Amino acid sequence: MRTDRANTAVQSTLRFKILSEDQIKQIHSSSLEVLASVGVFIDSSEVLEILENAGCSVNGKIAKFPAGLVEWAINRAPSRFFLYDQKGENPLNVGGYNTYFGMGPTLLYMLDHKTGERRKFLKKDTANAARIADALPNIEWVMGLGTISDVNSEHSEIHEFDAMVRNTNKPLVVWSESVRGTKDIIKMARAVAGGKDKLREKPFMVSYSEPISPLVQNKVALEKLLITSDNNIPTIHTPIPQGGASAPATLAGELVSINAENLVGVVVSQLRNPGTPIVIGGVIGTMDMIEAQLAYGAPEMQMMLAAYMDIAHYYEIPTWGTGGCTDSKIVDQQAAMEAAQSVLYSSLSGANLVHDPGYMASGMQGSLEMLVMVNEIARMAKFVTNGINVNKDSMAIDIINKVGPGGEYLTKKHTLKHFRDQLWEPELMDRLPRDKWKESGSKTMGDRIIEKVEHILETHKIEPLPKSAEKVIEEVLSEYK
Amino acid sequence: MSLLEDLKDAVIEMEDEKTPELTQKALDEGNTPEAILKKALVPAMDFVGDQFEKGKRYVPEMVLSAQAMKAAMKLLRPLLAESGIEPKGIVVIGTVEGDLHDIGQNLVAMMLEGAGFEVYNSGTETTADEFVKAIKEHNANIVGLSALITTTMTHMPEVIERIEDAGLRDKVKVIIGGAPVDQDYSDEIKADGYASDAGSAVKLANKLIEG
Ligand code: B1M
Numbered sequence: 001m002r003t004d005r006a007n008t009a010v011q012s013t014l015r016f017k018i019l020s021e022d023q024i025k026q027i028h029s030s031s032l033e034v035l036a037s038v039g040v041f042i043d044s045s046e047v048l049e050i051l052e053n054a055g056c057s058v059n060g061k062i063a064k065f066p067a068g069l070v071e072w073a074i075n076r077a078p079s080r081f082f083l084y085d086q087k088g089e090n091p092l093n094v095g096g097y098n099t100y101f102g103m104g105p106t107l108l109y110m111l112d113h114k115t116g117e118r119r120k121f122l123k124k125d126t127a128n129a130a131r132i133a134d135a136l137p138n139i140e141w142v143m144g145l146g147t148i149s150d151v152n153s154e155h156s157e158i159h160e161f162d163a164m165v166r167n168t169n170k171p172l173v174v175w176s177e178s179v180r181g182t183k184d185i186i187k188m189a190r191a192v193a194g195g196k197d198k199l200r201e202k203p204f205m206v207s208y209s210e211p212i213s214p215l216v217q218n219k220v221a222l223e224k225l226l227i228t229s230d231n232n233i234p235t236i237h238t239p240i241p242q243g244g245a246s247a248p249a250t251l252a253g254e255l256v257s258i259n260a261e262n263l264v265g266v267v268v269s270q271l272r273n274p275g276t277p278i279v280i281g282g283v284i285g286t287m288d289m290i291e292a293q294l295a296y297g298a299p300e301m302q303m304m305l306a307a308y309m310d311i312a313h314y315y316e317i318p319t320w321g322t323g324g325c326t327d328s329k330i331v332d333q334q335a336a337m338e339a340a341q342s343v344l345y346s347s348l349s350g351a352n353l354v355h356d357p358g359y360m361a362s363g364m365q366g367s368l369e370m371l372v373m374v375n376e377i378a379r380m381a382k383f384v385t386n387g388i389n390v391n392k393d394s395m396a397i398d399i400i401n402k403v404g405p406g407g408e409y410l411t412k413k414h415t416l417k418h419f420r421d422q423l424w425e426p427e428l429m430d431r432l433p434r435d436k437w438k439e440s441g442s443k444t445m446g447d448r449i450i451e452k453v454e455h456i457l458e459t460h461k462i463e464p465l466p467k468s469a470e471k472v473i474e475e476v477l478s479e480y481k
Numbered sequence: 482m483s484l485l486e487d488l489k490d491a492v493i494e495m496e497d498e499k500t501p502e503l504t505q506k507a508l509d510e511g512n513t514p515e516a517i518l519k520k521a522l523v524p525a526m527d528f529v530g531d532q533f534e535k536g537k538r539y540v541p542e543m544v545l546s547a548q549a550m551k552a553a554m555k556l557l558r559p560l561l562a563e564s565g566i567e568p569k570g571i572v573v574i575g576t577v578e579g580d581l582h583d584i585g586q587n588l589v590a591m592m593l594e595g596a597g598f599e600v601y602n603s604g605t606e607t608t609a610d611e612f613v614k615a616i617k618e619h620n621a622n623i624v625g626l627s628a629l630i631t632t633t634m635t636h637m638p639e640v641i642e643r644i645e646d647a648g649l650r651d652k653v654k655v656i657i658g659g660a661p662v663d664q665d666y667s668d669e670i671k672a673d674g675y676a677s678d679a680g681s682a683v684k685l686a687n688k689l690i691e692g
Contacts, residue, residue, distance in 0.1 A: 108661050153631045218581055245584050289539040292588055292679065364660060
């Protein structure tokens, strides 16, 4: 919904919609029908009890949801939340059409920017990715990127948190494969924020968990959802369907199915703690039917994500988008095309927290270079979504009249006043005249990206953690030997 | 066209609602179960497999043909057993403890079925003991372990150990697959082989039973 106030000048920014309002309502009501008629497999007796008490019919582990309950929860869920940096400053306004890019979780491999080879994901990779993101203005929050393999992998998320908070001050999205891990991450986060109340008041952390398509909610994911809801920690609880395999092959059918899955997270979180922030969305994928791979660069995915953002905007619930990723194995033309397309789609459809910049090879491999490239793409997208400011001054009639036919604008104060904020300035895009480009080494985009990666890693400094936070983190780490 | 050819076409055309009926008719006409298998079902799946390899058929077409074949096999299997004809191989497959990723292993199971294996899919989060139990119960000669996460793949050696403890290691070939594992890991844990996708899993299984 638009919340423009009366008597103010409204600036229309560029957005698109994939679905009409009628189509949104059709999908919404179909999801309600699925939830009411076939229901969802809920692998947690605690959650089943909560649902039954709220009016769901429960049979074994299948819960069926009355439409009224689901709509109550949709209305109860906040339309936005404010996600602060670790010092409790510079909040991101997560809601509406605001788009913020960050990384993704738990990749197996890293494309080493020095060797160009794929290798196992290490703790230093999370540290480097966090530091790169910290330096990039358009990567606005941080996730661990990979599963750290050079520590006991069962506790990788604890080391991931450690590596992240030491290398960035930006907001974090965290995950854990266990309830214990989730609790310990909360403990460490409180120490970083300066106490339990501080974290509650100015959260810098969002938790991530996943249902299983089609229509299954597994135990650990639900238990995590309960803990984070109890603690008012904003929670992403979103699926990774593959159209044709774990969701219908029709795009609308997939939307109906994954919307139902998302709405279960909304209902459970709002029943547990009304008003706690919940985030909907997902990796709304398709299976590549030749290779049986989840395609991360597919236009179908971009379309469905954009359509799902329309539905989420209708609900006024913040979203988890997917973009800046690729199925390519190297940072090549395909990687750039897929990342650019998805970043623009995410931005135009107003996805809020967009994950997976840096993701490659069907969610298997990460890359620092991709992060740097996506930063530049996101800068372009942001410029586009900002739209054109139309007012008396910007229409510049006075100056047009003054310059008149055959004049010039380079020497005019009007140009001086506006060119910096009105014109987009490339950082990585090459616009050199050919001779200059040759003299400076005939560098490709890939070369420039690697230079930037290395420059950031060499020069970008992070303030050390407060001693008190460090102590708690050390303590938790020592329990995970 | 003969009934056997109709049956072969029905498998190729993914008509699982037709294949049981055609199989029954073929039996009624006096064809032996073995002849039906060898002259209709196997050539149909060979054709489909070949088309899949060449990229002329896609995954759903492949698995729906396998389903059509499976529907026919339901009728034939008991008859084949009666006449002492063993299935080509008996496979127990599942994802290891803690692993909920089942899309890939289900696909592998379906493709193995399509290739004529008798497959028992024990689903997600199968413990080592459950694998051993299923191997005994179904008299399996192949066990397939699937893991998609680094924290669950470590259950693979455990399963192999338990199979050894049960004295079954000589009887079953162990094949592994899933995103984080590879041939090196297979060698390391002394499995009998690794397959990177469903098609190669079938090839591997065929190779292993031929010895
Ligand atoms: C016996 O012989 C054989 C032979 C061949 C075999 C074989 C057995 N098994 C497989 N093969 C081979 O043949 C198959 C067909 O060609 C192939 O099977 P695949 O399964 O590879 O291929 C399928 C046909 C398509 N591929 C898939 O279905 C998997 C896709 C990805 C994106 C994926 C999905 C969809 C899911 N996930 Co998960 N998931 C990922 C996956 C990334 C990826 N690209 O693998 C991966 C595997 N997941 C991961 C993780 C970490 C997780 N996931 C989780 C959950 C889920 C969903 C529920 C959302 C969903 C699974 C739904 C389901 N029913 O299976 C969580 C764990 C749940 C659990 N306890 O198991 C969670 C912990 C959540 C998280 N990210 O925090 C990562 C593992 C990283 C690591 N370090 O190990 C991951 C690489 C993605 C990522 N980057 O985060 C071959 O591998």
